[in-house]
Amino acid sequence: MKNILVPVSNTAHAVTNLKFAVGLASMNGATVYLINLYKEFSKVAGLTKVNQLIIEDSEAQLNEVLNQVDTQNVEVVARPVKGDSFEGIERLIKLLEIDLILLSPQSIEMDDEVYLGSITGKIVKQTMTPVMIIPGDYLFRKFETILLAFKGGYCEREEALSPVLELAKLFNARLNLLQVHTPDTAQESTDPNWLTMGDSFTETNNATIFQGVLEHFQSNNPDLLCVLRRQRGFFQKLWEKNRVMKKEFFTTKPLLILKADDQ
Numbered sequence: 001m002k003n004i005l006v007p008v009s010n011t012a013h014a015v016t017n018l019k020f021a022v023g024l025a026s027m028n029g030a031t032v033y034l035i036n037l038y039k040e041f042s043k044v045a046g047l048t049k050v051n052q053l054i055i056e057d058s059e060a061q062l063n064e065v066l067n068q069v070d071t072q073n074v075e076v077v078a079r080p081v082k083g084d085s086f087e088g089i090e091r092l093i094k095l096l097e098i099d100l101i102l103l104s105p106q107s108i109e110m111d112d113e114v115y116l117g118s119i120t121g122k123i124v125k126q127t128m129t130p131v132m133i134i135p136g137d138y139l140f141r142k143f144e145t146i147l148l149a150f151k152g153g154y155c156e157r158e159e160a161l162s163p164v165l166e167l168a169k170l171f172n173a174r175l176n177l178l179q180v181h182t183p184d185t186a187q188e189s190t191d192p193n194w195l196t197m198g199d200s201f202t203e204t205n206n207a208t209i210f211q212g213v214l215e216h217f218q219s220n221n222p223d224l225l226c227v228l229r230r231q232r233g234f235f236q237k238l239w240e241k242n243r244v245m246k247k248e249f250f251t252t253k254p255l256l257i258l259k260a261d262d263q
């Protein structure tokens with residue numbers, strides 16, 4: 001994880017995410033990209049000044065975030081970038097070779113019943129890049145225990161698990177594996193290599209992976225929850241809509257979402 005992307009939407013959330021990114025980058029030498037995406041009006045007569053004001057506002061918000069964070073000796077590149085929340089991020093992922101995106105559960109939505117807002121949800125749904133959801137006001141700290149929850153013990157993309165293994169090694173954290181058998185995965189086999197990569201392995205039978213995680217969350221008490229995003233996996237609901245309600249899932253711990261297949 002040498003290049004970390006922190007998109008800015010809400011200033012307070014961006015401060016939390018940047019502090020986390022700086023803490024992580026201080027441990028592994030990563031570069032942090034603090035990016036404020038903006039939409040530009042068509043360059044027709046009378047709108048040139050409006051576009052300039054939009055850029056100036058974006059730069060001012062970036063400076064406001066930077067002024068509230070001690071960046072230590074970490075390289076933080078702050079730039080306003082033209083583009084929307086989806087096309088712009090995808091372009092930056094390729095251009096900057098981004099390894100990890102840090103997002104807030106909600107970007108601009110303030111609905112107390114929503115865990116993942118529509119913008120965050122859409123980014124999670126569309127990108128192949130690992131995404132970490134940072135709860136509001138969360139303070140960066142050492143991960144002692146990481147819980148990796150999954151249904152099918154396999155990956156079409158062999159490199160998919162690299163980020164969680166890298167974090168476990170970086171923090172010298174305990175990696176607990178939780179396989180949730182659901183009715184639709186009862187006959188699926190598990191890659192034997194999965195059973196040896198963690199410090200513990202637990203199997204459980206539940207109607208959904210959500211229920212399995214909730215049942216075993218307290219006993220593991222993880223500092224980081226890691227899940228695999230598949231069409232029939234943890235965030236299956238994202239294929240139906242771009243939001244996740246708190247009644248469907250909610251956590252006050254950082255959530256690392258990995259893309260396990262190519263669909």
